[in-house]
Amino acid sequence: TPFQEEKIPELLRKHARLELQMRNDIYSTYHLYPPPELSEIKTTVVYPATEKHLRKYLRQEVHLVRETWEDYRNITLPFIQSQSFSLQWVYNILEKKAEADRIIHENPDPRDGFVLVPDFKWNQSQLDDLYLIALVHRRDVKSLRDLTGEHLPLLRNILREGQEAVAERFGVPGSRLRVYLHYQPSYYHLHVHFTALGYEAAGSAAERAHLLADVLDNLALDSRYYQRRALTCALRADEPLLAKFREAGRL
Structure with missing residues (x-):
């Protein structure tokens, strides 16, 4: 650490x-x-680990894919729907079955509410690598691609209340936070990352991170912005989704 x-x-x-x-x-x-x-070393244990977990932590070549809305509808979405991604750990947090004592802030509204918790990668002992995750209560939004103008109240709550909670609890103002969504995400339940601005967290690079403030502006301009534009995403060489893009001749 x-x-x-x-x-x-x-x-x-x-x-x-x-x-x-x-x-x-x-x-x-x-x-x-x-x-x-x-000389403390922060350690996360995943047991039992699936093949997907093992692949996540192996060094791999990475390829950039330019995913159009048609690609999402014809390649990515069917792939997501065919997979059995376990979200039980997310539901355990939302239902207070696990990590209830770690909750930093909660807006309980089932439609526009969320839970803010420290990420596993942060031990809360220092602010240099501050890292929290906002998990939305609603379960019908998988990723950035699902967001429309309907979700603006939810996203505004996350940005405003999340920044206020971090400032109150840890003394870090919003101007020193990087607040963003991943695309592709590592799991398909909408969540937002809060990290210290000076911390180069994995996945904070331009090809994957989308600042929440920019997402809000885009949706305010066009309610279906993320159903109209192409999104660039980085996929590892061994990811099955990359193979699907290859099979479709999109790589």
């Missing part, structure tokens, strides 16, 4: 072992062996 500034002096002198590797004028390099209390 990230080192905190106030811990650096302790890291360099308290029971830490330094081995000099090279010195040249004012420059030196060392191997540092920090004490156990300052």
Whole structure:
């Protein structure tokens, strides 16, 4: 996990072992062996892991696909509908069967409400890698492609209330947050990512992240914006969806 500034002096002198590797004028390099209390590794365990979980964490080539609305309707949507993506862990949070004590904020409205929880990747011990997820209560919206002007109240609630909750709980203002949706998402239940602006979180690059503020503006201009435009997405070489695009001659 990230080192905190106030811990650096302790890291360099308290029971830490330094081995000099090279010195040249004012420059030196060392191997540092920090004490156990300052060498925490954040670990997430997935057990039992499916083949999909294993593929997610293997290094793979990545390909950019330009998905039109017709591609979504003819390739992506049938693929999603044919898969058995488990969302039970999402429903457990929404129904307070798990992680109820981790909820940072909830708007209970079944149509325009959501739950804000820390992402597994963040241990809440420092703000450098702040990472939270907003999970919507409604279960009929899979991804960015489903969003229309009808969903503007929901999305506005997430942006406004989510930023207010993070500012109140963690002291981080909205101007220091990156609030975005993934496309393609890693799971097909609409969710929004809240990360520290200075944190280069996986999936925050231009080919996958869509800023929520921009999504709101686009839907305000055109209620069916995300059913009209092509979307670029990055797909790993071993993803079955990429194979579907190849079979259709779209790659």
